[in-house]
Amino acid sequence: MKKIEYTKIKGQSIAYYGLLAGLGFMILLGLIATWYMEHNGHYVTGMTNHIVWGMPHVFAVFLIVAASGALNVASIASVFGKKIYDPLSRLSALLAIALLAGGLVVLLLDLGRPDRLIVAITTYNFKSIFAWNIILYTGFFAIVGAYIWMMMDHNMYKFKKKVGLAAFVWRLVLTTGTGSIFGFLVARSAYDAAIMAPMFIIMSFAFGLAIFLLVLMASYNWTGRELGDAVVARLRSLLGVFVAATLFLTAIYHLTNLYISQHHGVEAFILANGGIYTNLFWIGQVFLGGLLPLALIYAPSLKTSRNTLGVASALIIIGGLCQLYVIIIGGQAYPMEIFPGYEVSNTYFGAVSQYSPSLPEIMLGLSGVAVSLLLLIFAIKVLRFLPVSLSDSFADPHASK
Numbered sequence: 001m002k003k004i005e006y007t008k009i010k011g012q013s014i015a016y017y018g019l020l021a022g023l024g025f026m027i028l029l030g031l032i033a034t035w036y037m038e039h040n041g042h043y044v045t046g047m048t049n050h051i052v053w054g055m056p057h058v059f060a061v062f063l064i065v066a067a068s069g070a071l072n073v074a075s076i077a078s079v080f081g082k083k084i085y086d087p088l089s090r091l092s093a094l095l096a097i098a099l100l101a102g103g104l105v106v107l108l109l110d111l112g113r114p115d116r117l118i119v120a121i122t123t124y125n126f127k128s129i130f131a132w133n134i135i136l137y138t139g140f141f142a143i144v145g146a147y148i149w150m151m152m153d154h155n156m157y158k159f160k161k162k163v164g165l166a167a168f169v170w171r172l173v174l175t176t177g178t179g180s181i182f183g184f185l186v187a188r189s190a191y192d193a194a195i196m197a198p199m200f201i202i203m204s205f206a207f208g209l210a211i212f213l214l215v216l217m218a219s220y221n222w223t224g225r226e227l228g229d230a231v232v233a234r235l236r237s238l239l240g241v242f243v244a245a246t247l248f249l250t251a252i253y254h255l256t257n258l259y260i261s262q263h264h265g266v267e268a269f270i271l272a273n274g275g276i277y278t279n280l281f282w283i284g285q286v287f288l289g290g291l292l293p294l295a296l297i298y299a300p301s302l303k304t305s306r307n308t309l310g311v312a313s314a315l316i317i318i319g320g321l322c323q324l325y326v327i328i329i330g331g332q333a334y335p336m337e338i339f340p341g342y343e344v345s346n347t348y349f350g351a352v353s354q355y356s357p358s359l360p361e362i363m364l365g366l367s368g369v370a371v372s373l374l375l376l377i378f379a380i381k382v383l384r385f386l387p388v389s390l391s392d393s394f395a396d397p398h399a400s401k
Contacts (some may be wrong), residue, residue: 005388009223009382019377023370030367034109046356051332055357056110058324059365061374062207063103064178065200066320069208069242069266070170071144073094073235075171078164084234087387088216089164093148093378095212096171100140102372106365129181143167147398152384175201179339182327189266190331195256198247203320206242208346210316213239215376217310219386228392229304236309243316247290249401250323266334269352270326277330280322289319294394329355 009016037045047054074092078083085092108114121138124131147167150160177198185191213235220227254271257263270277293312302308333353380386 006384007323023374026370027367029363033363045358045361050353051355053363054105056364060103060106063099065204066207067096067099068175069204070212075168079168090385097370098375101366105371106368133177136177143170175204194349195253202245206246207320209239210313213313226389226391230392269334277326281326285319288315
């Protein structure tokens with residue numbers, strides 16, 4: 001592989017500043033939504049005493065999980081020695097930091113008392129998975145930031161592989177911690193499963209790579225840079241594997257629950273009679289986010305179409321949001337089994353909880369996406385993250401070592 005030259009984008013066009021203004025406006029709407037919810041109380045949202053994690057948590061967890069997956073391209077290059085991915089490592093690491101920042105902004109503003117984050121940072125209950133996640137998130141910023149430094153400073157380049165390995169291990173632990181938040185909650189029938197951790201890891205691979213592909217193709221298309229077929233074909237194939245693996249682990253999760261008698265109720269709720277949650281599972285998660293993207297990725301007549309790949313990536317993102325909506329909100333909507341073996345007739349504890357996301361919640365969630373994109377497009381303007389060219393003559397498809 002030839003020596004890759006990195007440059008900044010010019011970022012002087014009307015379209016660039018229009019994109020900045022649009023993202024800034026979305027962030028402003030998110031701040032207004034936060035003020036509205038804090039000023040009036042969370043009763044103006046769709047959240048209740050039963051469903052305390054609403055739409056903002058869906059966006060926050062999606063961005064946090066995707067952040068880990070976005071780093072996958074850099075990890076394949078540095079840890080597994082696949083040189084064809086090496087020119088993409090800087091952008092991969094940058095996107096990982098940007099996505100995590102956007103997710104944590106949503107999470108912080110949805111807590112009700114953002115200033116209490118100081119307590120979470122300075123006082124730890126090590127029996128709580130939430131306390132462990134504070135360490136994992138801050139450590140991710142530090143390690144991936146150091147990883148970018150190793151890649152961009154020629155004097156430090158010799159340490160890149162070691163720091164890349166540390167970042168690879170840390171991101172796996174981080175996603176395991178995020179999945180364990182749900183896997184450790186034994187009070188919720190939909191959460192209590194050890195497979196949650198590996199399922200979140202493979203979900204992160206699919207979601208993060210889908211976002212990375214959209215960012216990569218948009219960056220090179222809008223800046224007039226050459227993006228060769230070799231890189232795109234490799235990433236397309238990798239995306240298909242991750243989507244198929246996500247569907248497989250999802251199937252294993254539900255089959256395991258169907259085998260356990262005490263989980264039959266929640267499985268019937270999600271898979272058959274859960275209304276919006278059943279529709280989101282089968283139509284949004286399985287079909288739009290899984291089967292249809294696989295068909296678009298592997299259909300022989302579409303294998304060279306980048307527009308089709310972009311559509312498949314967008315569908316995977318939509319399917320991922322649907323999947324997390326079903327997991328997070330559907331899991332809370334199903335009644336808790338307070339008295340095992342007994343039927344609860346109380347309408348407060350024994351009924352399915354209702355939830356409809358409010359406009360402020362959606363605005364707050366979308367503002368997290370805007371924060372991520374704003375950080376990304378600003379960084380590629382001020383620092384050298386993008387290779388001048390990724391043509392096939394540079395990214396040799398046979399350079400796997």
